Amino acid sequence: MLLERILVGVYLAACIGIGIWASKRVLTSRSEYWVAGRRIGTVVNSMAIMAALASGGSIIGVMGLAYAQGIPATLALFGGSVVGFSLASILVARPLRNFGKFTITDFLSFRYPHALVRYLVPILIVIAFTIYIVAQLKAAGIAAEALLGIPYNTALAIATVVFVVYVSFGGMVAITWTDVIQGFLMVLVVVGTALVLVWRAGSPFEIMSQATAVAPELGQVAHRPVSSYLGYFVIWATAIPVIPHIVMRVFTARDADSARMSLNLSMLVYSVMILAAVLVVVPVGRMDFPGLQDADELFLRVMETQFPPLIRGIAVAAVLAAVMSTTDALLLACSSAIAHDILGGVGRGRASERTLSIVRIVTTWVIGTAALLWAFSPPELITQFYTAGVGVLSSSLFVPTVAGLWWKRANLAGGVGAVLSGATVYMVVQLGIVDVGMAPVVVALTASAVAMILGGVFGPRESREMVGHIEALHG
Numbered sequence: 001m002l003l004e005r006i007l008v009g010v011y012l013a014a015c016i017g018i019g020i021w022a023s024k025r026v027l028t029s030r031s032e033y034w035v036a037g038r039r040i041g042t043v044v045n046s047m048a049i050m051a052a053l054a055s056g057g058s059i060i061g062v063m064g065l066a067y068a069q070g071i072p073a074t075l076a077l078f079g080g081s082v083v084g085f086s087l088a089s090i091l092v093a094r095p096l097r098n099f100g101k102f103t104i105t106d107f108l109s110f111r112y113p114h115a116l117v118r119y120l121v122p123i124l125i126v127i128a129f130t131i132y133i134v135a136q137l138k139a140a141g142i143a144a145e146a147l148l149g150i151p152y153n154t155a156l157a158i159a160t161v162v163f164v165v166y167v168s169f170g171g172m173v174a175i176t177w178t179d180v181i182q183g184f185l186m187v188l189v190v191v192g193t194a195l196v197l198v199w200r201a202g203s204p205f206e207i208m209s210q211a212t213a214v215a216p217e218l219g220q221v222a223h224r225p226v227s228s229y230l231g232y233f234v235i236w237a238t239a240i241p242v243i244p245h246i247v248m249r250v251f252t253a254r255d256a257d258s259a260r261m262s263l264n265l266s267m268l269v270y271s272v273m274i275l276a277a278v279l280v281v282v283p284v285g286r287m288d289f290p291g292l293q294d295a296d297e298l299f300l301r302v303m304e305t306q307f308p309p310l311i312r313g314i315a316v317a318a319v320l321a322a323v324m325s326t327t328d329a330l331l332l333a334c335s336s337a338i339a340h341d342i343l344g345g346v347g348r349g350r351a352s353e354r355t356l357s358i359v360r361i362v363t364t365w366v367i368g369t370a371a372l373l374w375a376f377s378p379p380e381l382i383t384q385f386y387t388a389g390v391g392v393l394s395s396s397l398f399v400p401t402v403a404g405l406w407w408k409r410a411n412l413a414g415g416v417g418a419v420l421s422g423a424t425v426y427m428v429v430q431l432g433i434v435d436v437g438m439a440p441v442v443v444a445l446t447a448s449a450v451a452m453i454l455g456g457v458f459g460p461r462e463s464r465e466m467v468g469h470i471e472a473l474h475g
Helices: 004-026 030-038 042-055 056-069 073-097 104-111 115-146 152-201 206-215 226-239 244-252 254-290 295-308 308-343 353-373 382-406 413-432 439-458 462-474
Strands: none
Touching: 004 115, 004 152, 004 308, 004 382, 030 152, 042 152, 042 244, 042 254, 056 115, 056 254, 056 295, 073 104, 073 226, 073 244, 073 254, 073 382, 073 462, 104 206, 104 244, 104 308, 104 382, 104 413, 115 152, 115 244, 115 295, 115 382, 115 413, 152 206, 152 254, 152 295, 152 308, 152 353, 206 254, 206 382, 226 382, 226 439, 244 254, 244 308, 244 382, 254 295, 295 308, 308 353, 353 382, 382 413, 382 439, 382 462, 413 439
8 A cells, every 4th residue: 555655645745835835925915815816717716616515525425325325316416516506606606706805704794784694604604614524534534544544533633634734824825726636636536437437337327227227226216205305406506606615716716707607617527527426436336335334435445446556546635635625615714704704803903914814823723623523433424414514504694695695675684584594493403303394404495585585575675875885796
């Protein structure tokens, strides 16, 4: 395993090097740190967006989910992501980029100026994204343990230190360039693996036919409630337009048109990679490994048995790339939620830029350490785990964001009610406190929309000044 370890070591050292290089320009500027100076080009940003979404869950977790719960369930989740990219491009990319701030909280607290929005939204982001980060760390740990022979906990610690170092010091500039490299590596490995398997085993149709003959449940829909498929689809369709680490990438674009084009291009690349994984790699793995105890190990077992050491080393680097390209964006979003959204308003104007930089760095290390400790006892089916966490953001942020941009009757009462009711109803249903027989996100989004409509219809009309501000964002 020496060759694999050398390849991964070089890759991790390169990530740290990029972070150190970027620190020279970002630690003295909030704009550089949070949104890379708003000058990222379309192609670079599209690959960075794809990499930010295509997490360890997209390589490890999505295949594990398809193995355990069938391809239809996975395609429901994937289909939601594709629709989400389209909704983000149509509904939010232009006005949010024209808004010109740093985070989704900046917009919501401007549109609905209330302390509950200012503080509840970043708290929800930190909770949801810490869950998301834990799932990514599990993917890194099991990949290193299976293909490098490094103990799970040791691999977690190494991966965490690396991405925390380059995120805390390099900010969005470091994340952008590492994500571009990581994105190309992910696509190369996943699509390349699928092509090799097709060459060896036959066309995707032949592979699927053989796999479903051995394991019919792989292609069946009936063995799961329809509500679960609907929930997967709706969570990601409504998450992509408002999920903080994607919104921050919108703010990095050179202009609104570039932001929209970046989202569309990233959707195409992401679609090719996921379809290659689910329709080729999963059926082959299901035939070769019918009784896996941990479904998330599927891709690793395929790589271990089908490819030589050099390719396995590149595959581990690709898994780490998938983990780190998402985790770094999540970590920056968590850091921005605390250092910028919560503490920034207090310290700005009183603290020096150097002090604020220290706050950003410390916040990143604290969140990374907390996620690491949680990841020592990881959950099963990481995609299902972090999708549940993302659901609280979809439920609480989608309606007030879209209504705040497009509905003139949206007002403070409706916005506060939409955020609070969406988050509360989702958690009550998701935790099983109330059983309604429907996907939690569907119930929560309905509650959020009702609160927004009631507030808009019966509450005070929004000021002409605010309506004018919002109209200007669409220019």
